[in-house]
Amino acid sequence: MTENGDLFTTRMRKATRKIHNISDALVNAKFALSLRDEEVWGGGLFIFYHIFGFLEDAKERLRMPDFDKLFVNKALYRKKAFEDDLTHYLGENWRSIPKAMALENYIEHLQELERSSPQLLMAYVYHLYLGLLSGGQILAKKRRVFGDENSKTVTYTDKVTDFTGTDISQLKKDFRQAMNEIADKMSEEEKEAFIEESNQVFVMNNLIVNSVGGQNKVLYNLLYKFSAVVLVVASVIAAYRIYK
Structure with a gap:
């Protein structure tokens, strides 16, 4: 809880609202048209695969109790789902596709955080996975409605956004609760650093989304x-x- 009674997740939402709104607008503008093109959709999956994959691998490398706690449900693990979708949309050789400079910079930033301030990696886990559970679900529904009517794979179900058998509403509640419990143990200085990095999450996301062709x-x-x-x-x- 903050001094005015807000939960830490509420405080973060307020502090990141402006850049978050810009990020949402950019994602919608960028991917609204790509809902009808599997190659472009695959390009979007490609950039975020490397970020989600890094975070899940970092969890295993770091073995930090708080980092582990944030993965409140095994349904959050998306790396394999990304790989399945990328194989479907971009082909078996998708791993050989070169990364854009914005993506390389993003990964380098995460690597530096892992070395110097691993706790701040949780800002990326929190905002990216919550985004997948929220905006990602909306995009998936739009894609099912407005997808390419000429596609030969209309029966394919995207794995990344498929949480069949999981109560997404409850999962988001559990996720936020875990974040608040972790924050309760932080000093005010650590909370401020976490919020600052949270704004950086959306800045970095905007840069890689903008790189999708x-x-x-x-x-x-x-x-x-x-x-x-x-x-x-x-x-x-x-x-x-x-x-x-």
Whole structure:
């Protein structure tokens, strides 16, 4: 609890609201079009796989009780699910795809935190996994509704966003509770550092999301289809006027 009675997770939400809103807007703008393109969707999965994978591997390397506590349910482990989806969308050789500079920088930052301030890695665990349980679910539902109607794999179920058999609402409650219990043991200085790093989480996320390519191709295809429809309609109207 903070001095004004707020839970630490509430305090973090308030402190990161501005950059979080910017991040949400960027993700929606970037991936709204990619809902109809599997290659672009796969590109988004590719960048976040390396972050989620790093965090899950770091948990095993660090063996920190608080880090372990934050993984409140085995359903949170997503590395294998990412790998399955990437194989499906990008092919068997997806591991050979080069990383964008923004992603390389992100990973280097996480590596430095693991060496110098491993507790701050939990800021990434908290915000990224909570994002997957919240916004990630919304994107998954939109993708099922607006996905590529020409896809040959319409029956495929995305593994990363699939939490079948898990009460997501309860999982988020347990997740927040674990974060608050961890924060209760922090000094005020540690809490401030954690909140500062929380803002950095969204900054770093924005940079890697911005590095995902392919949206221009999707936009071109949509505009091409739209232009074709306009031409057909215009032709019908012109013919009507001539022969009426």
